[in-house]
Amino acid sequence: MQHTSLLERILRGIALTLVVIFFMFPIVWIFMMSFQTNETILRIPPQLVFEPTLANYTALITGKLTTAAGTLDIAFMRNLWNSVFLSVTSVAVALLLGVPAAYAFARHKFRGSEDIAFTLLSFRFAPALLVLLPLTLYFQKLGLANTYIGLIWVYQLICLPLILWIVRGYFEDIPADIEYAYRIAGHSWFATFRKIALPLAGPGIAAAGLLAFIFAWNNFVFALVLASADKQPVTVGALAFITSSGIQYGQISAAIVLSITPTLALALYAQRYLVEGLSLGAVKG
């Protein structure tokens, strides 16, 4: 590829730039909006040059939203904490339940194992709203509505099938002989699971965990129906920015920047594990 002509290189550069602009524009624009007031954002025509302000972030962090109609309390930091707590706990619970289950499905072909595994996957087929209506009624009866436990439980519908099916594939990719060898060496099946299967499927488990975290973080509908203000994650909490005196674009942008930061950081950190996880299968032997 060294002998490309100048024209080709220029065209390629332009093409790449267009692609990058296309994908990065919304994020960059939101990032810029988060440092502007509603007035400068709504200027026509829009301008790239503005005087940056931290007012949006201050408003979010202090919880005092000043609008034309007066001061409004917003629970953004509370929502952010709810998001972190709900997502982390849900993924932790799903890993705790899903990884051993995935191992069982991968290694032991028991009666009906395929049916059970598929049933778990089928949770993802049902439209969330269809599930939610009866679930809300049950939860109200059981006293689980508007509790963290109830929400984490419902979040398993998102996380558990995902983790189960991804991790199962990774366990199946480990040659059975490697585990046999450890058993024959004199170790119990549990030691084999812990010392052989878990480390070898590690990158896959990390990938599945990250994916489940992102799905849980981005969930909107479950929390909207089942949680009230003090338990709401940011996805639902963002609705508070649509106020009687208009939409608070500046605050929304700042909220978006704050709420994508954890997932973005996690994804960047886990990237190398993800790549390693995907390429692990290629070096069997």
Place this chain on the structure above:
Amino acid sequence: MASLELKNIVKRYKSQTVLDNLSLTVADGETLVLFGPSGAGKTVLLRLVAGVIDPDEGKILIGGEDMTDVDAEFRGVGMAFQNFALFPHMTAFDNIATPLQARHSSQGTIKAGVESVAKLLKIGHVLSHKPRALSNGQKQRTALARALVGAPPLLLLDDPLRNVDAKLRFEMRLELPRLLADRGATVVYVTQDYKEAMALGDRIAVMSQGVVKQLGTPEQIYREPANIEIARLFGDPTINLLDVKPARDARGIYVGLSNVQVHLAGAPETAIGRDCIIGLRPEALHFVGENEPGAIPVTVEAETPLNEKIVTLVRTVRGREILVSRPAGTPGETEGKAHIAVDSKSALLFDHASGERIGSKNVVSLRNGEAA
């Protein structure tokens, strides 16, 4: 020290019977080679003994104890896998140490044990490497070291030389018998290479389609193969097989080869008048002068000098091709017309229809007592 006894083992996968009522006994300290084509059930048999899969029927006794329902970790066997099955996330040292760690040996004992077996197998310098940094030969030795380190009384080796290069295989074929003898362990060794089987086995069990077709010393398997299939599998170059119909005259039983009557010393009476196949090992044929008794006229087609022997392809007057082998450095015809004679004692007669050797005991259904 442990003997191994398999009683009426049956293993099925879905509708397919992989092992069909198989019984086998390996004496204490003996090396038994399981030999046969892929799909014969050798590896399945080994895994049953190791305890990682369970038989549908039958019993497995190790050292006289019934181990049929005992989990793999309590059977105390050592096993080396064909694909090495090393733990990719551990160093060679940790790989080898796993059997010792399972016994909760002290760090010092583990270190000493691993280092001594590593020295024996000449991998002392790569103990800190992960499997991916090892050559195939080193991987194979690491896998072998892991099987040996705990000094298990019963050692199961599943074609450990399959995935290494020819040179190393040759070296290991020389090294392994001594290594195994020094350990005094009972060994079950699986291979598809007849030379390996001959070199390593005190006895060889020839398996095919889930049953033991013949069980005997390497010498017996070679000299008295139970059927044509086994005769073909053992020996390089392959045995010559020709259709004949034995008859008898005043001098005894003879067969007609290219219109020449060749008398067979010690041929069984039962072969007379039957459609047979005669098996002639290339080394049981030799070039002779025209006037020798039993000289068969042939035309030399090609000659292949190998290191220790010369193999000549000849064609009979009926157009059948025969391989003749002679030690290197001995005289023989190299082209044109020639005559060969048969070393009649080593000729083998097989029934044309069944392929069984005529005069051999029926060894297909081995009962437990016979195998001991």
